[in-house]
Amino acid sequence: MSIFEQGLPRAAVNHIALSPLSFIERTASVYPERTAIIHGSLRRTWKETYQRCRRLASALAARGIGRGDTVAVMLPNTPQMIEAHFGVPMIGAVLNTLNVRLDAEAIAFMLQHGEAKVLITDREFHDVIHAALGMLDHPPLVVDVDDPEYGEGQAVSPLDYEALLAEGDPEFAWQWPQDEWDAISLNYTSGTTGNPKGVVYHHRGAYLNALGNQMTWSMGQHPVYLWTLPMFHCNGWCYPWTVTALAGTHVCLRRVDPQKILTLIREHQVSHLCGAPIVLNALINMPESAKASIDHPVHAMVAGAAPPAKVIGAVEEMGIKVTHVYGLTEVYGPVTVCAWHEEWNELTLDERARIKSRQGVRYPTLEGVMVADPKTLEPVPRDGLTIGEIFMRGNTVMKGYLKNPTATEESFAGGWFHTGDLAVWHPDGYVEIRDRLKDIIISGGENISTIEVEGVLYRHPAVLEAAVVARADERWGETPCAFITLKGEHAAVEAQEIMNFCREHLAGFKVPRTVVFTELPKTSTGKIQKFVLRDWANAL
Ligand code: AMP
Numbered sequence: 001m002s003i004f005e006q007g008l009p010r011a012a013v014n015h016i017a018l019s020p021l022s023f024i025e026r027t028a029s030v031y032p033e034r035t036a037i038i039h040g041s042l043r044r045t046w047k048e049t050y051q052r053c054r055r056l057a058s059a060l061a062a063r064g065i066g067r068g069d070t071v072a073v074m075l076p077n078t079p080q081m082i083e084a085h086f087g088v089p090m091i092g093a094v095l096n097t098l099n100v101r102l103d104a105e106a107i108a109f110m111l112q113h114g115e116a117k118v119l120i121t122d123r124e125f126h127d128v129i130h131a132a133l134g135m136l137d138h139p140p141l142v143v144d145v146d147d148p149e150y151g152e153g154q155a156v157s158p159l160d161y162e163a164l165l166a167e168g169d170p171e172f173a174w175q176w177p178q179d180e181w182d183a184i185s186l187n188y189t190s191g192t193t194g195n196p197k198g199v200v201y202h203h204r205g206a207y208l209n210a211l212g213n214q215m216t217w218s219m220g221q222h223p224v225y226l227w228t229l230p231m232f233h234c235n236g237w238c239y240p241w242t243v244t245a246l247a248g249t250h251v252c253l254r255r256v257d258p259q260k261i262l263t264l265i266r267e268h269q270v271s272h273l274c275g276a277p278i279v280l281n282a283l284i285n286m287p288e289s290a291k292a293s294i295d296h297p298v299h300a301m302v303a304g305a306a307p308p309a310k311v312i313g314a315v316e317e318m319g320i321k322v323t324h325v326y327g328l329t330e331v332y333g334p335v336t337v338c339a340w341h342e343e344w345n346e347l348t349l350d351e352r353a354r355i356k357s358r359q360g361v362r363y364p365t366l367e368g369v370m371v372a373d374p375k376t377l378e379p380v381p382r383d384g385l386t387i388g389e390i391f392m393r394g395n396t397v398m399k400g401y402l403k404n405p406t407a408t409e410e411s412f413a414g415g416w417f418h419t420g421d422l423a424v425w426h427p428d429g430y431v432e433i434r435d436r437l438k439d440i441i442i443s444g445g446e447n448i449s450t451i452e453v454e455g456v457l458y459r460h461p462a463v464l465e466a467a468v469v470a471r472a473d474e475r476w477g478e479t480p481c482a483f484i485t486l487k488g489e490h491a492a493v494e495a496q497e498i499m500n501f502c503r504e505h506l507a508g509f510k511v512p513r514t515v516v517f518t519e520l521p522k523t524s525t526g527k528i529q530k531f532v533l534r535d536w537a538n539a540l
Contacts, residue, residue: 017180019203020210020241024050024086031247034222037079038268039252040149044079046247055168056087062167063141065117067092067178070186072116072140074098074107074125076254077227077236080145080161084120085231085240089184089203090174093117096186096198097232100124101523104131106196110188114198114402116140120161123153124254130156149254180204185235186402189329190523198402199329201235209332209396210241212365216337217301217323219272223248226264228256229274237274237303237333248272258282259290266293276304276526277311278465280322284314285464285487294319301325303334305527306357306433306451308458313353326359326433328419330398330411335366336431357455358432359423367394370416371425374437377414382425387434387447390423391416422449439530441470441478448510450530453480456505460498462490465520467528468512471537481537482512485520514540 027036028050036049044052065071071088073095075081081097088095096114098107100122107128111119120143121129133139133156142157143164177184184203188196213219225243227250229236243250251268253260256279264270280302283291300315303325312322325334338360344352362369371388372379380388397417400408411418422440423433434440434449441448450468457466464487471481486493495515502511514537521529 017177017182017203018207019089019177019180019184020207020238020245021086021089021174021177021203023210023241023245024053027244027247034247035249036244037082037250037252039079042079042148049079049083050086051170052165053083053086053090054172054174055165055170056083057090057168057174058172059164059168060088060093060118061091061172063118065091065093067175068183069093069118070096070114070116071118071120072096072098072111072114073232074100074119074121074129075145075232076100076122076124077231077252078122078145078147078149078254079250079252080120080122080147081231082240082244082250082252085235086244089177090172092175092177092182094183094186094200095235096188097235099188099190099232100230102128104128104135107132108135109195110198111140112136113195114186114188118143120145121156122147122150123155124150126154126156147254177203180207181399183399187234187329190527197404197407200399200402201332202399205332205396205398206235206238206241208365209238209335209363210245212363212396213238213242213334214246215364216325216334216339217272217299219246219248219299221246223272224251224268224270225249226251226261226268226270226273227253228261228279229276234327234329234333237301237327239274256282258286262286262290262293265298269296270298271296272299272301274301274303277302277307278305278522278526280307280315280320281311281465283320284311284318291318297321299323301334303327306359306454308455309350309353309357310455310458312356313349316349316353322356324356324358324360326431330417330419331366331392332396332398335363335392335394335396336360336369337363338430358426358430360430362392362394363396365394366392366396368392368416369431371423371431372416374418377416380425382427382429384424384426384432387422387424389437390419390421390431390433392419393417436530439469441468441480443473443478443480443509444476446509448480450480453482453502453506453510453512456502457482457484457498459505460501462486462493463498465528467520467530467533469530469533469537471514471534471540473513479513480510481514481516481533481540483516483518483520483533483536486517516540
């Protein structure tokens, strides 16, 4: 009889549902007195944090919340947001982190669609939440968070968060997920076309991606992690769980403010932070004196949009080591990384930055990535030239879209998750994004990668930010239209100079035919809203 046929038991002793909730119990018992959370003048240990999470879980349970119920939160990166990442799933409930920049209508849609039973909300969002609740037939139980770091605003509910915690039991024996396939969270996509889709994560995927982050970034024990990435976005790329597993310190931050970020990095010897390229861009555009204050190793993980090589280079020059990753809401945040090879250290800063701007290869915790034909799923040649769509499969792909079987089926067609991102595949297996499927420009039958044109624009010394979109054109079908924010001291630069610069570095048909100087519209996660720019371009 083979080993497989021996009938060895698969039982509670050797097979337990994977869940990131196990991390906090271990950290609180091994390092009870280490600092878990820093928020303004507030400090909390892991013992206190774990007790507060259990209080939250038990107080919610006492109010009838349980397995499969949705608890929504409208919170910036505050201690309550970290507590919610443990306290809510501890009772089998599902955490729905709302995007704090959304308007009342979108919030009302999500509360209704996700069937939230409870909403925990910060006073800063009083007006939006008040309006959203007014649109609902069955509003959830609302819990008011009065954060001393904000210190303003009006309560939306008489039920105070601290009072709710006081009702709870700090020793509450929380329930392990019955099944690792149980939902842990619900994250709505930005919904640039139509209603947003509710992406459902499970405990197993959250556990795996939390570990994948650590393996990919080699974070070591006790990282000091600054919350520059909104935790409402893909559960902060699973970092609430990763940093907790490593008995690190969460340094909270209500909003992205480059001066404050530099101050906190210095003050708390921050070792790690994540963010979209615009966060890094804001840092590199700070005065030299402010930037010079970084004198210890700092690591930045960047994703959310393609970081121009110029930005990567400038950040590294500041002494911040960049790790470039890529992912989507549907895959728990980052799942590919531009994995580094030692021999690349010998290259010049520019060359290193160019290599690092590739989106790379899969995390060890994702089972497959390929670039293939969007229709046939036939892999494209690894020639660094042929454009295809990026597909993924593995244990960190979402459960699916809530109450949307058609969209789920479409995005899983052929046994692969369709990302909607277009890329080339290099001979070394590294993926490099060229565009979103819907953003690529087709001019006279030729593809133009907007990311390539933007990469050139960022090299111009006067350019602070740039985005390129298609503009309808009678002769060519589409032509590139560039929207640019200039650095303050270069306000006099003219469109012609930008076009001349592009002509020196790009094939003629890729040079923007139109250049507009303006502020760029962005989403709360730092993505430039290209659909808005396309409207602007076509209204010119
Ligand atoms: P979201 O679901 O809001 O996180 O958006 C995911 C999208 O952001 C992806 O489909 C990409 O288009 C884009 N994105 C994320 N990371 C990167 C990256 N490193 N480089 C280029 N685009 C990225």
